[in-house]
Amino acid sequence: MRLRNVKHAKELIEKNSHIVIKKPNEYKGLWNKLFNNSNPVELEIGCGKGKFIVDKATLDKNINFIGIEKFDSVIVRGIEKLLEKPLDNVKLIRIDAENIETIFKKSEVNTIYLNFSDPWPKNRHAKKRLTSKKYLDRYSNILVNNGEIRVKTDNYNLFEFSMMSFINHNKYIIEEINLDLYKNLPKDNVQTEFEMKFVEKGNRIYYLKAIYKGESHEKTV
Ligand SMILES: C[S@@+](CC[C@H](N)C(=O)[O-])C[C@H]1O[C@@H](n2cnc3c(N)ncnc32)[C@H](O)[C@@H]1O
The missing domain is CATH 3.40.50.150 (Vaccinia Virus protein VP39)
Structure with missing residues (x-):
């Protein structure tokens, strides 16, 4: 259908x-009650x-x-x-x-997956990218301390932008970067719909995991 x-x-x-x-x-702060x-x-x-969320x-x-x-x-x-x-x-x-902040309260979310997000290639649209500072600020208001954001994309420009966005944000550290996920694919990787198409086309898949470090984190870089 x-x-x-x-x-x-x-x-x-x-x-x-x-x-x-x-x-x-209406479920802000009450998601565990719903589940x-x-x-x-x-x-x-x-x-x-x-596909990804159902398979996970x-x-x-x-x-x-x-x-x-x-x-x-x-x-x-x-x-x-x-x-x-x-x-x-x-x-x-x-x-x-x-x-997103109207739906979840602070510390209500453990992990956010950003899979093959729209790249918004034009500079004037950079704020719309789901890893722009504006969005990382929003995520910091719903993630638990040490919560994770996992990014997968085949778009190198978006990946580079995302890396810089996490590096420049004082509440996140990047814990893992993989510039060719399929070279040594983790056993627990769950494919998304877009990932299936891109892998079939032979596109390289980039991956990063960032950790939200809350208020107390001070960047040394
Ligand atoms: C390129 S698709 C990737 C879909 C899926 N994650 C995958 O990997 O197969 C991006 C999806 O994100 C949705 N999207 C983009 N910006 C969004 C936003 N600000 N809020 C909610 N969804 C958004 C789009 O409508 C689209 O369905």
Whole structure:
């Protein structure tokens, strides 16, 4: 079933409020209550059609996964996957990540995945990149101390921009950088939809893991 039609997408979202949370700001500070456990919360921002978040939730039932996507017409593909394979430990939210601080309170999130984020190649759009300072500030208001941000992309310019953005931010340190993830692929790597396409085309995949160091961290570089 292909649902490009936005009207149908809206209907499907409306009908499946157990999957796509209708008023996510009402759960700010209460996500563990919604999941009915005290497990860590992990987000994929820009989850697209949901393959990664659904596969992660299938593999690790002790983590609460939330996929965030700004387009109705894309998030419906995630709903379809979860209707086929219901999972208690994954929810979807249809918002622009600009508003992420209205949905999660400080220290409510353990890990953020930024997989193949839109590169916004023009300089005048740099602020829209999900690893710009503006976004790193927002993430610092929802991550737990020592929480992680994991970035995967095939776009070297975005990767370089992201590295610099973390290096220049006084609340993050980069713990891991991999300039060719598939050269020695970690066993626990979960492929995203875009990753599958890019790997098939032979594109190199870049990866980094940054740690949020909270208020107390002082940069020496
Ligand atoms: C290139 S796709 C990657 C999808 C998926 N992560 C993957 O790797 O297959 C980027 C997705 O991020 C979504 N996105 C971009 N900016 C966003 C934002 N500010 N808030 C929420 N979603 C966003 C887009 O709508 C798109 O579905």
